[in-house]
Amino acid sequence: MFGKERVVLLISELLKDWPCTVVGDKLGVFVSGITEHSANVKQGFIFVVRKGASVDGACYIKEAIEGGAVAIVMDRSLNNCQTIGIPIITVPDSRRFLSYACARFAGNPSEQLSVIAVTGTNGKTTVTHFVGQILNRLGVRTAVIGTTGIFIDGKKIDYKAPDMTTLPVEFFQPLLRKCLDDGVTHIVLEASSLGLSTGRLDHCEIDIGVLLNIGTDHISEHGGTSNYINAKKKLVDKSKIFIANRDDEVCVKMTESIANKCIYFGTHSLSDIRVLREENLQLIYRNEKRDFPLSVPGQFNELNSAAAITVLLELGFELENIMKYVSELMLPEGRLQCFEQDGITVYVDFAHTPDAIEAVLLSLLGICKGKLITVFGCGGNRDKGKRAQMGTIASLYSSHVIVTSDNPRSEDPHLIINDIIQGFHDDFNGVEVEPDRRHAIHMAIALALDGDIVLIAGKGHEKTQQTSDGVFLFSDQEEAKKALFHRQVNQGRNLLSNQFTDVN
Template identity: 60%
Template structure:
């Protein structure tokens, strides 16, 4: 749509100087590399860089205006429009929605937040909507899907897309006749205003775990980030089985509907005829959360519940590979709650040994490492601790933090820093009837190290290891 700069800033608290306000705005970005003629460049000061350093580059590439939230930026040419706003992030959200034509206002939008389960619940909702004849888009950690098919999209791989990408995507969805949007609302996405001007019909709060505390500056800030969703939706759906969620919902300014196994929950489905390939009590709760969303949309229990038999877990969520009687599960579990839920599920169904391979991400919540180590030992026959996404942290130091949870020496614990070799070793140690769990990275196709992103897939490596083990066993070679 054609939008003049004067229209975009009308009634917005700001101070404007320089340049021509009767300029057609063609886009907005905080990434100077994306600036084109007619774009607004938002020179925000971030945690790792200062956008003011890229103002010159943005102007050279055709920026129509510069947005800042301070008065100490110097060196901007007099003929360039400068807009000073109270908060760059909030303005970016507002302007992105306006430039896209506010598509969220015409779509049914469902946002799911929680420490664990966001990806599974969003995909479950998308699958149920498809079964009911609706065209839905699912946006989140594993990518963007329309009608269950992953689409190509030129944007960052983030759980919750920044506003400048989100609203243009919603506009594309609307043009492709999508009627429902189901998206993951991460704590960081909520706290950094990415969803501020996205009209949301239903918000779902699944659980509160012990992840991302350090990124937010503590548990209180993390919880408050999640609570922001209550002020952005028309109806909230909350897990009645999670006491912290129930407490958070007490101050919600919108109607709250509770789901769960708790007798006081508004929505309970005692027994779900789910796909038998989807194990775990926690996945039944995930399905119940999805059902709750459909009921709020106006569907009946009789319409929704029978369709749960077709539900499938998204990529990297208890993704199962089997060969010669050995089962391998790849799962994204990277928090203590998620890891325990998966381990308990597999331990209850495993007739042989349960071998667990996992690590913890670098530069993230060090406090959870020992706890995850303790849980792995509690449920597993043997554990191989390996590297996850160490980023710029020493992988050896991460492993030492995890090993503290083992409470001393243990012959069933081994550290193998090379993740590929750790997976291979676990599979080669397994016998028919055993289960191997590879946890932490799930769907991810890269590993984030100090050297940058390198190609790596747990699913591919597990498949290769199973094939190689079969090859060696056939020839009578000791694969260990």
């Protein structure tokens, strides 16, 4: 259906390899597309009905037929289906059928691509971009797909799709087709726990899977820790080669009985690719020490880089050629993004979990010459258990904390903030509350003096803020730049005022 390898199928051809029952005839009709969104139905489409947490696709069957649907696929019976006039196809699992059909329509592109999928609570975006950057420098045409968008050879492309870390199959499979048609040979993608648990990668062949760490984020969305871990483990089971963090005990446990090849990276002595933190950072591979000339800050990025190097080694590249480009690695947008002016340094980072914000704060403490001022909040309609934890961590490592809103969504921002401040130490008096994130950022930067660092955590690359009143344009990076400019202007005014006073 998509690109050069356009696939045209009869309904009967699409169904021949799939268990189903059919009510109605007209199976000799050509199918031109497949979707689970009635608004996206065009003439010749199959409409797949799924029952979601809040919306039942069955309510939109009439709309889909009016849009040109030639068949309805669902995983339950439908009353009065004789009156619909098009075939009703019942399958055991609508979600899996959608995944299968989208891959089939796209010509099963993953079979012709080298696909690397990275999962973990923290670091997915950074590792995928690191892998992409080194592959590009080695002359390999590569696409990176994830939280910050879609990049081919380092350039962001426009592609109409939902703003999700792991894309739904009806967008993902055509994207793989597009990449293949554009000469891309390697795909590096972020595999979120929700993407894995909802089957978005079910019919995508994974050559190399990577497991970075297991934290606490998204546990409530999965209904518990075991469900969250099981979602991540789907990638372990479906990857031909697997790479895992030897420093993370949960990662080790998840991979200890793996049937396929498993390689470990980390600082642990049993790591296959080991990071050695001595006077100079070093990498040990096959008992040989090499200088590890990493320029990006943070010990967590040492492990992220080691994970990326391990991927390149498993793709067959020589370590000597890989290490030529390690010093050139650059963090993706919104990851420890740095702005400096008049002796103060502002970092914007996506850290929105307890593990991530602790790692970032520890890294900044190591280079901070003055106060460390932290601005952060927590998202609404998400794991409430992490809020007090993040408050505890922020108060432990920061000189001053301004608690604000993140993406409150439908929750009251004040209640989220109250959950956060429950975690602050009783003797910590350097905390302020400012629900307006814009004001909070400006307050923090106005407070900063020469040698201070301001960390704005939680939203990173994001360009919007989600509230109960809607979604609004908002960028931590842009607000930081504005605040630095206003600070400079105010300092200039104060200087002129002092000079004028001296003259008089």
